[in-house]
Amino acid sequence: MSLTSDVIRGHTEPIILSHLIEKDSYGYQINKEILEKTDDMYEMKEATLYSAFRRLEKAELIISYWGDETVGARRRYYSITEKGRKAYEKYKKEWETTKSIIDRLLNIGGKSNEQ
Amino acid sequence: MSLTSDVIRGHTEPIILSHLIEKDSYGYQINKEILEKTDDMYEMKEATLYSAFRRLEKAELIISYWGDETVGARRRYYSITEKGRKAYEKYKKEWETTKSIIDRLLNIGGKSNEQ
DNA sequence: AAAGATACCTCGCCTGTCAAGGTATATATA
């Protein structure tokens, strides 16, 4: 594990949205996909994930429905809304800004160092 | 103002350290320099700044001393320690990792999209 | 005299993370 929770804070929701943009999904699956995508460098804890689902649904960025599994444990699927897509696009742009601002504040990038 | 507090969380301390690497400084000055560096896009709130100073000093990443101003308000200067320099270098490396992981999780960068 | 800049500080609320605990189903293994 590599990322601290303080650094990931603020990205939890966009990360979830980015998964739901590709396809409807459910908690357990998103959790595993994050692990895989990051080569185990980041694990979103279940409690964190589910509390984020609650916030996202309340904000109407996602909606949920029960899967019709006839076998195995039931799954609650989440689907991104139009509002969610827009929020995600906004988040992405903000992230580009964030990166450049933090780079500047950490003196990274070599831009305008001299003179 | 652009950065949210959730996104900045985890960067407050490295940002302060990056200022102190260049020169000893004090709260009010660091605060203004952050504003200038980011073209007013990010303001570190005073309460945030001072609580970070407390943490950093407790962790021995910085030390403080009173300036000898004979005029104007007194200033408490902060100086980065060797431990602080090392922590800062570590933070910087971690930030590079963080950026690439979040990029990946947000589907940014176009890397490995198509097999 | 009043306002604004410089400079410090604390208290207490709010919010997101997460350890710890729980439930239920299915399958593999000893």
Added chain:
DNA sequence: TATATATACCTTGACAGGCGAGGTATCTTT
């Protein structure tokens, strides 16, 4: 048969960092 492991959901309560709101003191400008 029991037990472990994987799948799948969930809640509670502690904790930590950000920050609004409030405070103090000095100096300069109007």
